[in-house]
Amino acid sequence: MNEEKVLEEFGLEPGSRDRERIRTLLQQEIDNSSTRDNDYLRILCVMLFAIGHVEDTQLIWQAKRKNQDTGSYVDVQLLCGAGFEDTITYLEQWGGQQAEKQIQYLRQCEPYDFVDFSKEEWIAQYQQYYGVIEVNEIVQGEQIMNNPTINIQEYTAEYQSQVIRLILQIQQQEYQISITGEDQPDLLEIETFYQKGIGNFWIALANDEVVGTIALLDIGEEQAALRKMFVAKNYRGQELQVSRRLLYQAFQWAKEMAVHDIYLGTTQQFVAAHRFYEKNGFVSVTREALPDAFPVMKVDSKFYHHTTPFA
Numbered sequence: 001m002n003e004e005k006v007l008e009e010f011g012l013e014p015g016s017r018d019r020e021r022i023r024t025l026l027q028q029e030i031d032n033s034s035t036r037d038n039d040y041l042r043i044l045c046v047m048l049f050a051i052g053h054v055e056d057t058q059l060i061w062q063a064k065r066k067n068q069d070t071g072s073y074v075d076v077q078l079l080c081g082a083g084f085e086d087t088i089t090y091l092e093q094w095g096g097q098q099a100e101k102q103i104q105y106l107r108q109c110e111p112y113d114f115v116d117f118s119k120e121e122w123i124a125q126y127q128q129y130y131g132v133i134e135v136n137e138i139v140q141g142e143q144i145m146n147n148p149t150i151n152i153q154e155y156t157a158e159y160q161s162q163v164i165r166l167i168l169q170i171q172q173q174e175y176q177i178s179i180t181g182e183d184q185p186d187l188l189e190i191e192t193f194y195q196k197g198i199g200n201f202w203i204a205l206a207n208d209e210v211v212g213t214i215a216l217l218d219i220g221e222e223q224a225a226l227r228k229m230f231v232a233k234n235y236r237g238q239e240l241q242v243s244r245r246l247l248y249q250a251f252q253w254a255k256e257m258a259v260h261d262i263y264l265g266t267t268q269q270f271v272a273a274h275r276f277y278e279k280n281g282f283v284s285v286t287r288e289a290l291p292d293a294f295p296v297m298k299v300d301s302k303f304y305h306h307t308t309p310f311a
Contacts, residue, residue, distance in 0.1 A: 001025060001040065002037065002039075002040050003037075003039045003040045003042075003043045006022075006025065006040070006043060006044065006047070007043060007130060010022060010047055012043075012046065012047065012050060012123075012126060012127060012130055013047075013050040013051075013123065014047050014050065014051060015051075016051060016053075018047075018051075019048070019051050019053060019056075022044055022047050022048060022051075023048065023056065023059060025044055026041065026044040026045065026048065026059060026060075026063060027059065027062075029041045029044065029063070030059075030062050030063055030066055036067075036069065038069055038070055038073040039073075039278075041063055041066070041070060041073070041074070042063075042070075042073045042074055043130070044063070045060045045063050045064075045074050045078045046078060046126050048060060048078075048081060049077075049078040049080075049081035049119075049122075049123075050081065050123055050126075051081065052081040052082050052119070053081070053082065054081075054082035054086055054087055054090045055090070056081065057079050057080065057081070057082070057087050057090065057091070057102070058091075058094075058098070058099070058102070060074065060078050060079050060081075061079060061098070061102050064076075064078075064079070068286065069283075069284065071286070072284035072285065072286060072302065072303075073284055075122075075268055075271075076105075076106070076109045076113050076268075077113060077114070077117065077122055077268065079102070079106065080106070080114070080117070080119075081119065083119070084106070084110070084114050084117055087106070088103060088106060088107075091103050091106075112301060113268055113301065115178075116176065122271075125269065125271035125272065126271060128271065128272045129271045129272050129274065129275045130275075149206070149207075150204055150205070150206055150211070150212075150235070150240055150242055150245065151204070151205045151206075152202055152203075152204050152205075152245050152246060152249050153202065153203060153205065154195070154200060154201070154202055154203075155190055155191070155194075155195070155200075155201040155202060155203050155213075157190075157191060159203055159205075159210050160187075160188075160190065162209065162210035163187065163190070163203065163210055163213055164181060164187050164188075166210050166211070166212075166213065166230060166232060167184075167187065167213065167228060167230050168180075168181060170230050170232075170233075171299075174233065175267070175269045175270065176269075177267060177269065177299055178299075179298070179299055183297075183298065184297075186227075186228075187228075190215075193217070194215045194216070194217055194227075196218065197218030198216070198218045198222070198224055198254075198257040198258075198259055199215070199216045199217045199218040199224060200215065200216055200250075200253055201213070201214075201215040201216075201228070202214050202215070202246060202249050202250065204231070204235070204242050204245065204246055206235065211231065211232040211234075211235040211242060212230065212231040212232065212235065212242045212243070212246050213228050213229065213230050213246070214226070214227075214228060214229045214246040214247065214249070214250050215227040215228040215229075215250075216250055216253060216254065216259070216262070217295070219263075219291065219293040219294055219295070220293050221260075221291065221293070222258060222259055222260045222261070223259065223260060223261045223262070223263065223291055223293070224254060224259050224261070224262050224263075225262070225263050225264060225265075225294055225295060226250065226262050226263070226264035227264070229243070229246065229247070229264075229273070231243050231246070243276060244280075247280055250262075261291075261305065261306065262282075262305070262306040263285075263290055263291065263294050263303065263304065263305050263306075264277070264282070264303065264304050265290075265294070265296055265297060265300030265301075265302070265303050265304075266300065266301075266302050266303075266304070267299050267300065267301055267302065268301050268302055270302075274302065277304050278304075281306050281307065282304035282305065282306050282307075283304060283305055283306075283307050284302065284303070284304055285303050285304065285305045286303065287303055289303070289305065290303055
C-alpha cells in the first residue's frame, strides 16, 4: 500500500467501519523499520484524525515518534481528532508514562499550535493538500478569468504597497495568523534587506497586479533562506503554475549564485504549501537543524531544507 492507494480505497474522511483496517495499516507501518514512506504514514494519521476516535491519539503518537522525520511529518494537531481537551482528559484517565509524555508535549504545543484550533479547518486544509477538492479555480467574483499572462520579474519599489497588501491579506484574512506589517519590517526595505549578496526578491504580475512573491535571503556560508512565498488565492493551481514558476526563478538564481543550501520556515496552517515544498525537493527538518544565521519568525513552526546542492 502507498499514499495514493489508501486515499483511493478509503478517501480522506473514511467512515468508522474502516477504522480498524486503517489502524492495522498504520501499526504495520510503525513497526516496519525498513521503510521510510512518511507520506503513507502521515495520510493514515490524517484519516484517523478525520474519524475522530479519541483512543487513536496514542497510535498517532507512536507514528509521530517513530523517527526524527515522522516527528516533523505528523502534525501535532493530528493527535487531537477528538478535540484538544477531550484528548487530554482521555490521556489523564489512561495514565502511564507514555500518556504523561504525550500530555506534556501537547501542553507545550498548546499556546502555539492550538490557538483557535478547528478540526474542520484542518480537514479542509488536508483536502486542499491532497487535492481531494478543487480549491484552485481561477475565479474572481462571478467572472472566470481567461488565463492572464503572468510575468515573473525582480522586485522594484513601485510595487511595495501591492506586495505588502497581498502578503498581509493571505496571512491575516485567509489563514488568521496573528501577524502585522510591524512584525515584518523587511517588507518596508525589500531592496536593502533582500536584494544583496546572493539574495533577491521576485514578484509575479498579472496585468501589472502583484499576484505572487518569493525571496531568497543571504544568510552567509553560501546558504539562503527562502522567504515571503505567497500567491493570491485566485492564481493558484496547475493551470497558471504561479507558485512553480516563482520557485523555479529562485532555483535558477540559486544555481547562478552557487548557493549550496536553501532553508525555509513556515506555519502549520500552510498545509498545502507543505506538500508543494516536499514535491519540489524540500525535506522537513527540526528547528535544531537550522543554521545559526537562519532568521526564525515568531509564526514559524515547521522548517524545510533543500538537500540538492545548487552549485
